[in-house]
Amino acid sequence: MKKRTALSIGLILPSVIIVGIFVYAFIAWTFAVSLTNWNTLLPNWSFAGLKNYIYLFTQDMRFHMDLINNFIFLPFFVLGTMILGFFLATLLNSGVKFESFFRTVFLLPMAISLVVSGVIWVWIYDPTNGALASLFQILHLPAINWLGSMTYALPAIIIATIWQYTGFTTSIYLAGLRGIPQEVLEAARLDGAHGFRLYWNIIIPMVQSSTVTAFVLMVQLSLQMFDIVWVMTQGGPAFATDMPAVYMFIAGFKQNFVARGAAIAMIIFALTLIVVIPYIFTAGRITEEEA
C-alpha cells in the first residue's frame, strides 16, 4: 500500500510542481511586483506599498474607463450568451431533425481563434465595403463607421464575442436539459404545468447547475477579455473599448510600467476569484460526494 501511494504521488508530482511554479509562484511574483516602484525599463524592487493600486483607482482616467467598459461589456455578454444559449438549447432539445447539423453550426465559432474571428468581424464592420455597409446601402440607411464610433464600437465587439461563445453556453444547457429525466417532465405535464410555467417551475430550476457553470465561465471570460478587443480596436477609439486586460498588456509590455501592469493584473485576478472560488469549492464538494 505504501509503495502504491509513493507511486501515485510520483505520477502527480510533475504536474504539481509545474502548476506550483507557473500558477502559484507566478501569481505571488506578480503580487510582489505590484507593490514596487518598477515603473521603469530596468527592474526596481523598492517597496511602494499600495501606491500603484491607489494611483489606478484614484487618478488613472484610463483605468476608470476600463472598469466602466468592462462592467458594460460583462452583463450584455454574460446575459446574451446565456439567454441565447438556453433558448437555442431548448429548441435543439425539442426533437428537431438535423439537430446535430444545427449544433455543429452553432458551435463552429468556438473552434476558431479569436484572432480569426476578430479579423472577420473587422471586415464585416468595414465602413466602406463591409457586409453591414453593403446592407445599409441597399436599405438606403446612412453609412456608419461602427468600430470608429465612440457609441457603436463597444456594442459591435459585444456582438462579435456573443457570436463566438454562444455555442459554448448552448452546449452546456443542452447537456443540462438532456439530464432531466423524462418522467419528471411527464409528471409535471400531468400536473398541468405547460409552456411558461413548465419552464419557470420545473426546467429552469433543474438546469441550475448548467446556469451556474455558464455564468461562472462567461463572467470569467468577460473579466479577461483581450484577444478580440486587441485585434478589432486595440481599445480605441479614444479608449471606448479599452479593457483592464488591454491596459495591463500596454502598461506591462509596451510602456514599461511593469508594477502598474502587475497591479492591474492583480485586480483582474481578484475580480475573477469572486466568482471562481465559490464555484471551485462547490464543485469540489460535489466530486467528493460522488467519490
Add this chain to the structure above:
Amino acid sequence: MRISKKIAVYTVLIIASIFFLFPIYMLIVTSLKSLQEVNTTSSWSLPVHIDLSGFVTAWNGISQGFVNSFEFTIPALIFSVFLGSIGGFALTKVKFKGSNTVFLFLLFGMFLPYQVVLIPLVKFMASLGLYGNIWSLIITHTAYGIPITTLIFRNFYSSIPTSLLEAGQVDGANTLQIYARIILPLSIPGIVVASIWQFTNIWNNFLFGLVLGSMPDVRPVTVMLNNLNGSMMAQWNTLMAGALITAIPTLIVYLIAGKYFVKGLLGGAVKG
C-alpha cells in the same frame, strides 16, 4: 408538435444558423476574390472570378507562423495530455490522502486569468535563456494545459470500473503494468478528447504568442495574422485568405471530430 409550432422552431433555428454562418461565408467568398472585386461589387456576392492572389500574398506573410504553430502545438499537446493522463490516473485509481486537495490545487489553474502570470512568465523564460526559443511556447502551453487535461482524464478514469484493475492485481501486475496494459488501451477515447481540446486551444492561443513570440522563427500563426491585419489595411481578400489559412487546421479537426470537441468542452465545464 403542432405544424405551426414546428415551422416556428425551424425558422428560428435557420435564422440562428445564418447568424453563425454568415461571417464564415464572408470569410470564404472574400478570400476568393481579387482586390478589385472586393472594392467594387457588393461584399455579399459570390466571386465572379475565382482569384487566389489573396492566398499567395497571405501565405507569404504567415507561412512561417503556420509552421511555427505546428512546431510548438504538437509537442505541448503530447506533453500536457501525457501529464494529464498519469495525473488523472493517480487521482482516481491510486488514491492517496489529500488527493482531493491536490486536484483542487490543479483545477484552480483552469480559471486563471493569464494576465496575472504574463509578466513573470516572460522574465522566467528569459532567465532560463529560453526567450525567443520555441521551447518557451512548448513549456508554457504544457504548463497551462495541465489543469484541463488532468480534469478530463480524472472524469474519464472515474468511469472505468475499478474491478478491471483488481483483476490485473490478481494476475500479479504492479501499478505501472496495470497502467500500461489495462488503463492505457482503455484510455484511447480520453486521449482523443484531451488531444483535440488541447490542439484547438494551443493553436488558437494569441496572448502567450504575443508576449513570447518576439522572434519571427517562433511567432505563432495567430500573431502573424494579427500583424498582417495591421500591415494589409483594407486588403480584405488577403486578410480573409490569411484568416482562413489560420483557421483551417482547427476547423478540419472540428468538422471531423466535433463530437470529441464537445466532450472536451463539457469535460472542462459541466463536471467541474
